[in-house]
Amino acid sequence: MNTENPGCLTGVARAVALVIVLPIRLIWDAFAFCLKQLWRWILAPIGRALGWLIHYLIVVPLRFLWEWVLVPVGRALWWLADLLIVTPLEWLWRWVLLPVLKALWWVVDLLIVTPLTWLWRYVLAPVGRAAGAVLAWAWRIAGLILRAVGRAIGWVLWNVIGRPLAWVYRVVLTPVGHWLRTWVWAPVAAAARAVRTAGREVRVALFGGLR
Template identity: 85%
Template sequence: MARVIALVIVLPVRLVWDALGYCLKQLWRWVLAPIGRALGWLIHHLIVIPLRFLWEWVFVPVGRALWWVIDLLVVTPLKWLWGWVLFPVLKALWWVVDLLVVTPLGWLWRYVLAPVGRAVGAALAWAWDVAGRISRAVGRALGWVLWNLIGRPLAWTYRVILTPVGHWLRTWVWAPVASVARAVRAAAREVRVALFGGPR
């Protein structure tokens, strides 16, 4: 029964599909393909062949003629100008610049500026080294003076006066005050417990 229902539903769809496929095949065979061939023939004979003729008989000869004119009127004169005028002038200018500027500057650098620079650099390095030694000696002397004027008296005062005074204050002042404070706290706790009750 299910197969019969499926066949009844699928059969019309398949018939329409096959009919559509047949119609499209006939349309392609008898209409679209001949129109395409005709359009291809027209494009070939009306566009491709004239463009090929135009390229071979107009553009290429005109391009060759233009290149010949450009070569004759521009390229060849520029080559001649470069080879016989610009290059010799530039060569002569370079010779003059080398003779009047480069060679004297090289000589000046080699025999004057470089030796003077080396001498100045050596003098500055020596001065820097000597200044460093002097600075270290001054620093040691200043440290010795500061230690003997300030550091040694402060160390003596701390060791001889402040340390014994601190021990005396800790033993005879701080310890009794701390024990009295503990006794006062304990008494206050007992009063609070007596008046308000202890913690729950």
């Protein structure tokens, strides 16, 4: 292949590209033209017709129904509810229930709250404080008395029982224990050891050593 003439190669490449692209561009332009005509003569008129139908068959009747039926009916119902329910209830609350509740609260305050407040403030609270003070004093004095009685009982028990027992233990039992340990228990233990030793020697002499 001759590669020395780049202009010839460029012309050939352009011719090949034109042959490939031209049918694609032709198909694309035809498709775009068809879509444009479809939109202009079919889809757009159908859309406008549907919009007109929706507006005049749905929106306008609903607006008419809202403005001339639902709103007046709602206002009439609210007027009736206000006239027959809200206003009587408001009147009943303002002129009957509220005065009755105020009167009841006045009676309760006069007959119950005020006497109980006075009773607590001038009788129960002072009596409670005085009783608390008396009980605290009695508790403290009882503790002092119990501690004194406990010390006295401890002194009596020590002098009546503890001190004699300590003297007996120190003066009598301790020397007796020492004497028994030295002159009784030690000889008995030595004799027992001697007996065990003799018995073991006799057993070995008669029966031989244990295997």
